[in-house]
Each structure stands twice: as C-alpha cells, then as structure tokens.
Amino acid sequence: MASHSLIIGCGDTGVRVAARAVAAGDRVTGVVRSQASAAKVRAVGAKALLVDLDTDALELPACDRLFYFAPPQREGETDTRMARVLAALDGPPTYTVYISTSGVYGDCGGAWVDETRPVNAESERAKRRVDAERRILDFSPQARVLRAPGIYGPNRLPVDRVREATPILDDADGGWSNRIHIDDLGAIAWLAGTRSLDHNLYNASDGHPTGLGVYYDTLAEMLGVASPPRISWAEAEQRFSAMRLSFLRESRRLSNQRLLDDTGYEFAFADFRDGLAASLKAEPPLD
Template sequence: MTNLSSPITAKNKFLIFGGGFSGDYFAKSIRKLGCIALASSRSISNEPNSFIFNSEDNSIPEDSIFEGATHILSCIPPDKNGNDPVLKRLKNKIKKLSLKWVGYLSTTGVYGNTHGDWVCEEDQPNPFQERSQRRLNCEREWINSNLPIQIFRLPGIYGPGRSTLEAIRTKKIKVIDKENQVFSRIHVADIANAIIYLIQNKNNLDFHQIINIADDEPCSQIEVIRYSYQLLGLEMPKKILFEEAKKDLSPIAQSFWKENRRVSNKLLCKKLGYKLIYKNYKAGLNNCLLKLNHE
C-alpha cells in the first residue's frame, strides 16, 4: 500500500466513529493539536463536536459532516452478523473522500488462546471466541476496502475512570486467581498517543497495516488487583480460586479467562520507535490514582 499520510496539521479533520472510552480520548488528544475532531454518537448529544451515526436504525451522518475529512478512526464493534457497521452503511461515501489515513481499533482476541505464549503481528489469527471471529471479519473488510487503513489490535484497555481502582471503590471487583494466567493491557493514553505518533511519522516509517498496541509487562490479574489495593491503602480480601469463582461469573466474564496470551509490542516500540507513556500497570495505575484523588 502506498504511503498516503502526512504529518498532522490544523487543516486536518478527523471523523471518529464510536465515541466511547478510547474514541473520546483520541478525539480530545487530536483537538489539542489544533485539528477538528468530530465523534459519533448513537443519539442526539449536547456535545458540539458530536454527530449521529446509528447503523441499527439507519441514522446516517449529514453530508456536511464528511466535508473536508482527511482522517477516519473507527472504534465501532462488529454487528451481530459480524459485519462492520461503518463500512456497511458508509463505505461508498467514505471512498469518495480524499482521505490521508484510516484507522480501525480491533482486539488481540483475534490471536486466540496461546496458553501464555507471546503473539506478534506475524502470527496467524486463530480466534477462539465468536466475538473475536467477528472482529477478524471486520479487519478483513477494512483491508479489502482499499482505503489507507491501519488496524490496531488492543488488549485490555484501562485508564482514569476505568481501572481496578474504581472497581474497588465501587465494590465491583472479584479477587480471582487463576494459576499461570496472564493478561496484556494498555492505558488509553498510549492508544491515542501511539496512533498520533504513527500518523505524524508516517512518511518516515515503514508502513505496517496491522500493529499491536500493548504495554511492556503482561501479568496476572491478581498482581494488578493487589497493587491497586496497596495504592488505595486498603487490605485486599481473600482471593478466590477461578474454579470456585467461575460458577458466579457471567458467560462473557468467563470467556475472558479462557484465553491466555502475552501480546508483543516490539513492532510498535522497537521497530517503529514509539515510547510508551505507561510501560506497565504500576505506572498506569499511579496515573489513574492521581485523577481519582482530584475528583
């Protein structure tokens, strides 16, 4: 694929489909660089930089939203049939735009279960969960669109307002321990900043269509929970073994524990030169605590 992007300037206009946790953070980050960033909402919002897009009831953005758009980031998950909602409703409209770059937020779930082994972008996807199979299908839809697309595979996402600290404070945490189980994770700030770094340096870097964004230290969930209790100055309750806890978990909660992998960030951080803001969960949780203490 040709190198179609250029450094970010105030002339750039970003459309972000799916203004959730990651999408909103990215929109705010890109606006700090002087760009226009509009984020979609499923219903009418008071947010001035919001537009409506809801594929389920066919609420399509007005033509004016697309005028001058140079970059698109899609954070919207697949529909129940495994199709990408943005491409299903808007592909023809998007393909008429003079886009410099398009990004899609996917999941490291497409790698499936590696029993704790490392995965990298060169590994063949082997999705175990149905939702991950749907994600892989959407990745392929974007790649086959012939748009200037980059796919970002993300592990567990956390950040201020969405971390184990808040879960402890609101008593919505289960202290579950499963032997030899590891998870990878990424702070929301590193998702936004890594993507911005890649766009800004696109002309100087080798182009990679698929990139993992993960921190340096996959680890067990119990380590993260233990450190979170320490930060809050609280005593961690007695842990529950997974085999005992699973009967009380929802099917989707159980499914997260069925996969065990370490996600490599060597392409992003070693080859492409991105420097993580939060290299591990300890650095990230300290940031979350700062925000929590200022509320």
C-alpha cells in the first residue's frame, strides 16, 4: 500500500514537496485555506483539503509522513494552531518534518551559528516558533526541524522595491543576511521526510551569508536598474515597519555543515546569484 504524505500548510514550499511525493508514488493530502491554494495542490496530482486551522473542527487523515509548514497565528507566544493540529492526529507518523525559522536564535552579533547554539528568541514571532518546535518534538521525538532563513525564488523577490528605488539599510548599520532558494528548501524537506537522519535540528540555509546590500545590488544589476539607495539606522527607524526593523536588528551567519554532513545534499542554488537568475527567468514578464 502506498505511503500517505500529509502536508499542513501546503503553500509554495508544500506544493514542491507534494509534487515529489506524488512522483514517488505516495498518496498526498495538502491542507490549505483557500481555493486558489487548493487548485495548485490539485495541479500536481495531490488531494486538497480546505481547512481553517484556527476555527474549523479538525478531521485529519492518518499519515506515514507529516510535513508541517503552516505558520503560527499572528499573536501570542505559543503556537495554538499547531497545538490544535497535533491534538487532532492519532499519533506520530514514521516521518515528521517541520519548517521553523532561524529567528529562534535571536541576535548573534554576526557570529557563525550552528544547531548547538541555544535558542534566544527575542520577538513574539520567534517565540511562537520556539514553542512550535518544542510541541512537534514532544509529539514526535524523531521529528526533523528545519530552521530556515529568508526564502527566495520565483515571485518571492523584492523586484518592485528595487525598481522603485526603495531605500535599504546601509550594510554598515546592518547585519548578515542568510537565505535559501525555495526549490532547495522543498528538496531538503522531502529528503528529511524520507530518510533516517542523525539529528533533530538542521539549519536549512545555503551556507553563504552576505550583507543585505550585496543581495539587493545583485538583483538590481540583473534587472538593469540602479542599486537601491542606502539609509542609516536612524532613518530606517523613521521609515520601516516595526516588523521589518525586528528582522534587521538580528545578525547571524548560519552554518549548514550538519545538513551537508548528515545528508550529502547538493544545493541547486548554493550561490544566490544563480538562484536569482533562475527565479527571474521563471517569473512572468511585466505587462
């Protein structure tokens, strides 16, 4: 009998995992919130289940692989959404994968960070993720938690900001930027859901941090426009939202050595320049 993959929060990353699961012969159910998302799930040959994880009564099918990609709700320090989902499941499946965030480490002053570093969540948003990690590891001690930084890919680039010459924080006042291409994240999640691994925690990053300005300048060059103007931290505090500032306050360089050692994974886009070029090529042209 075919294995069943259940993907909670089957958005852009989830659809990529769903496509791999279908190709492997799994029965696949993607839990989504909108008809538009459901159409994308069905397009790769999976079944879509429309559910509001906050309010609906949850009747979830048994599964052999659980992929949990839904973000927490927007307030509080606990992930009540995950609590409801896990309570609705009969028990832990053979494989469990959760995509968390590198924000659980907090500000590390630009230091290199591996998975042995204790969490130090500073924002409520990150504290909800710490709570979610603990919940899923309590539910399934063999779960694999992937701590992802900024996810980029087709239709996930700051193209409009760059074209409109929206200012960015000067690297002299900012910290390090880490990222992963969405295709690599989907591939790593599927790998973690199909193989026994030696650890619970993995930094799912391309392993090549840069200053944020380098990323924006490269994108601007590919778009054929001027590099974004720089502003100081004092000016950023006047112009940027509280959420954006909270990201900019934190600086760390993520090591993915554990991931490489345990899996031998070869990144499709270890160099973000290749990832940007491929993403722009995949995006629909401007009207």
